[in-house]
Amino acid sequence: MAGTDETVGGLAGRYALALYELADQNKQLDAVASDLTSLQSLIAESGDLRSLIRSPVYGRDQQAEAIAAILERAGASDLVRRFVGVVAENGRLFALPRMIQGFIAELRRRRGEVTAKVISARALSETQRNALAETLQKKIGGKVEIDTQIDPSLLGGLIVQVGSRMVDGSLKSKLERLKFAMKGVG
Template sequence: MKSNIATAEVAVPYAGALMSLAQSKNLTDHFGEDVRSLLSLLSESEQLQNFIANPFVSVEDKKAVINRILGDGANAYFRNFLMLLVDRKRILLLEPICQQYLALLRQLKKIALAEVISAVPLTEAQQQAVKEKVISMTNAHEVEIDTKIDRELIGGVIIRVGSQVIDASLRGQLRRISLRLSGA
C-alpha cells in the first residue's frame, strides 16, 4: 500500500469524489474523522494492510472485514464508498485515497500541515510557537502539526510546510558552519 506517482494519480479522482460526496451531504469533517481513524488503523496493523492488498482474498471477505472495522455507527455514505472501492478492486489504494482526502480537506478549510522534526518531544508552548510561525508564513487559518522525533538532530527543530523548510536544528547549523569553513 505504499504510495507512488501512479498510485497517487489513481487516488486523486477517488479522493475528489469522496470530497464531493462529503460536501454535498455537509459531512466533510465527519468523513475527515473516519478517514483519520482508518489511516491510524492501517498504520498500526500490517496484517490489515496485507489483508486488504491481497488479491486472493474474496470481495465478500474484504467487505465483511471493512464492515466489522467501521461498526454500526459508521456513516452509510462512507461505508458505501469503501464498498465501491472493494467492488472496483481499488481498496488497495485506501491509504493514498485517505491521505489525498485529508489534503483536500486541509485545502478546503485553509489548514496548513506542518511536519515538525525535533530531537525531543515538543512542549505545548513550543507547539503553539510553531503554529504561530507557520500561520505567519502561510496565512492559514489553522495549523495541523505532524511531529516526528529524530535524535540525530541533537537539538532544535526542522519545520516543513509544503515546499518550505526551516532548519533550526543544531545538526543543520553545524552543517552550514562546516560548509562556510570549507568554502573559505
C-alpha cells in the same frame, strides 16, 4: 512558505474528490474526516490491516467483508462504510491510504488550511506547538495544522516543511555544516 503540495492525483485523487463531494452534499465533511483520520491511524498501527488492503492474496469479497467489519467496530459513519465498500468491491483497497490523504488535503485546501510537517528530536510541548503554529500562521497567512514527528538523531532544533519549502534548523544539520566548513580550514 506560501502554498502547499498536498494534492493527490490519479486514481486515489478521483476517489478522494468523489468522497469529498458526497460528504459536502450530505453536510458530513467533519464526520467523514474524523472517520478517515481514525482509519488512517488503524492502517498505520496494524500490519495485518496493511496486509489486508495491499495483498493480492485476499479476494475482493474477503477484503470487503473484513474492512466492513473493521469499520463497523470502529463506529464509522454509513457514508464512509459505503465508500470503502465500493473501493473494496472495485479492487482498489491498495489505494485507500492515498485516498484518505487526498480527502484530507482537499478538505484543508478548501478551508484555506496548510499542513506543516515538523520533525523534532523530542516531543513538542503544547506551548511549543502553539507558539510554532502562531509563528507559521503569521508567515503563511492562513490556518496551519502541525503534523509532528520525532527523530532523536536530530539532537535538537527542528525541521519544518510547508509544501515544497523546508527550513532545517536541526542541531545535526548545523554540526554537519560546521564539519564541512572545518574541512577547508587547516
